[in-house]
Amino acid sequence: METLAMHISNGIIDGPVAAIFAALALAALTACVLRGRRDLDDRLAPMAGLVAAFIFAVQMLNFPIFTAGVSGHLLGGALAAMLVGPWVGALCVAVVLVVQALIFGDGGVAMLGLNITNMALLGTAAAYALIALMLRVLPRTRAGLAVTAFVAATVSVVVASQGFVLEYWLGGTTDLGNNLGGLAGTMAGVHLLIGIGEGLITATTVLTVAKVRPDLVYALRSLRAPAAPAVPVAGGVR
């Protein structure tokens, strides 16, 4: 009967472990800042902002999962990895988490390192690894892209949830004894369901964007022959 939102709040994991993960998250985010700065051009800057806003809005939708009285929400790591790449993508999710922790109190400030590690780093990294792999293996069709987005999103959510289990094992403030396996199982099961929801949303969004503005999908950039430099759409009258 674990009931967990994805954001870890203060006091769930003990101080030293939280500090270690905070240091880890800080180091990884620094790397993301350095790499991301290179990626962030005129097209990606507004996209990164929109992806972050989208994730922010979507994380407000909580899925109640009836079987266990659990609620969870979408993470958006896969969507971010797909549209703005792993570096800026991780930054987007991290920005969402920081703002949520600072002003909405969702997830404790002292646990920010843990939350960033799970959702921004683990989730996005797992998603991007899968995306890079599957886009090479699968046929370059709409179906291939949809399957890639779906699988990457589903897996990334489950991976992120297992990050919490690892952290709880290392520094949970209450010893669950043999129940830890149960925690891992519940977390994985619940987040598989959330992951499917997230997969559907990610696949729909990515497909639409890829159909209308393929130049906006970061993950497709490396696969295309260097086409003519895309000119930002002037907007015009709509």
Add this chain to the structure above:
Amino acid sequence: MGAGHGHVLYRESDSPVHRLPPEVKIVAMVVFTLAVVATPREAFWAFGAYAVLVAAVAALARVGPRWLLSRALIELPFVLFAVALPFLGSGDRVEVLGLRLSEDGLHGAWNILAKGTLGVLASLLLAATTTTRDLIVGLDRLHCPQVFTQIATFMLRYLDVLVGEARRMRVARISRGDDPRFLWQLRGFAAGIGALFLRAFERGERVYLAMLSRGYTGRMPAVWQGEGAASAGQWLVAATVPVLAASIAATAVVLS
């Protein structure tokens, strides 16, 4: 699109806490939270003292207890986790009201409840007294990397774009004979989510290009940075709360 003014949690006021520069408040809030988390869970008196501190700041900021407590419900899922702990935890069992509960689990539940609640209250106070624009300025003055503040700025501006675009699409659906009710509303929304994203992006892109053509270079105008940066005096005033909290935490650690 009135972006960048306030947000749902902001409480317009002119209290001493509202007037403090944002960077000072962010640092104070973070240090306070860290002190709370570092406190040993058996030191019950310390948590009482923290609660008094939070109440004092809330009174100074003219934020009412009802407003605070109703917004604190966000941590409800974790409260439920805390309630489950005494049943799940291992180790010594104690009898409470005829139930055999894990002593470690009871302590753990208290730990999560107390620390979680204090953390949520602290960030709510920050939110109630700081606009999102000021929050970004504060992060920028604290030397947060520019990529980071840039993404955060756009995120906060585009939230309004996104919400506005979603509202327009809903009106468009309804005016074409769709009659969304309860859960069926979700279907139309889910089917349109890709379109929503794209429309919001193209709007956002126009906003961004407009900003670029007016001299935006990735940082908000220098006026924001220069004006009202924290003075030494303001740092000192705001330091009272975190310093008090840190000394409470230190005392609790020494005593335990």
